[in-house]
Amino acid sequence: MDYTLNVTYITLSGLVEVHKYRYLYFLVLFTVYILIICSNSTVVYLIYIHKNLHEPMYIFIAALLVNCVFYSTSIYPKLLIDVLSEKQIISYPACLCQFFMFYSIGSSEFLLLAAMSYDRYVSICKPLQYPTIMTKTTVSIFLVLSWLVPACHIAIPAILSAETKLCNFTLKAIFCNNAIYRLQCVQSRVITIQGVVALLNLTIFPMLFIIFTYTRILIICYRSCREVRKKAAETCLPHLLVLISFSCLSAYDIAIARVESNLPKTARLIMMLQIVLYHPNPLIYGLKMKEISKHLKRLFRPAKII
Helix, strand or coil: CCEECCEEEEEECCCCCHHHHHHHHHHHHHHHHHHHHHHHHHHHHHHHHCHHHCCHHHHHHHHHHHHHHHHHHCCHHHHHHHHHCCCCEEEHHHHHHHHHHHHHHHHHHHHHHHHHHHHHHHHHHCCCCHHHHCCHHHHHHHHHHHHHHHHHHHHHHHHHHHCCCECCCEECCCCCCHHHHHHECCCCHHHHHHHHHHHHHHHHHHHHHHHHHHHHHHHHHHHCCHHHHHHHHHHHHHHHHHHHHHHHHHHHHHHHHHHHHHCCHHHHHHHHHHHHHCCCHHHHHHHHCHHHHHHHHHHHHHHHHC
16 A cells, blocks of 8 residues: 555556557557547538538437546546556546446446437337437437436445545555456445445346337337338347347446456456457447448548558
8 A cells, every 4th residue: 555645545456467558558559449439420420511411310329428438437547547557556536436427328338228219219110200309409408318317326425435435455456347346445335325226227227218219119020011121230230239238248347347256367357358458349330220320431432442
């Protein structure tokens, strides 16, 4: 434990052979981070400049991609500094801040996907009512709630943890995730209960709602004509792929916290890198969404001609 101006520092011990592979770590992480920023920003830019993409579905996609950029930014800059540093340390307040950003932004992903599933449900199952239901006001409310509700939920354990006494100062991770609770001398019952409530409200209930809406869509599509089924496949499949991939990453994060003491350090690092490196959103939406794919081809076509 180090003290500088009475600030508690936490050692991040999740990296393997960091002194030996630091430049390889940096190169891989920096490359992935730049790709995430550029790919997400490109699709968001296309949605912004093309008026035919100013529809609720594409606005939600843009919000999801912006969310991905913030999600990555909560991890990568500090991680890049750590791999080049002699000691991988972080102040406890900064660690709690990273914890708050990581989980509040990550939880927003599920709520945005739930909003997108509702948008697809209304579009396919109630097409005549779609313009009156999915108004600009409705979309704005969904976006605000998708970011505000997780922030309020995650702020509670972050604030309570700031007042909790620590007995351990080594975090078996490469960034501040829910393993910070293992640093505390006594686990707070309030934090545990609030964690269960947050898991239900931010993950379980949105996933159940998504499953319900897509089940309804599948039933309607099964009874409808071929064109309706084609439209549903084109617009719903990318959302389902993103949901499945992000659900797997969330399961990784929960598994790491539960079984970290029983895992070899290398296996734990590989699982954490899955969370950090794997961001399929721009690839899925750029290739699977017909209108976005069309604008992407137009954007890069001049470069091929030259």
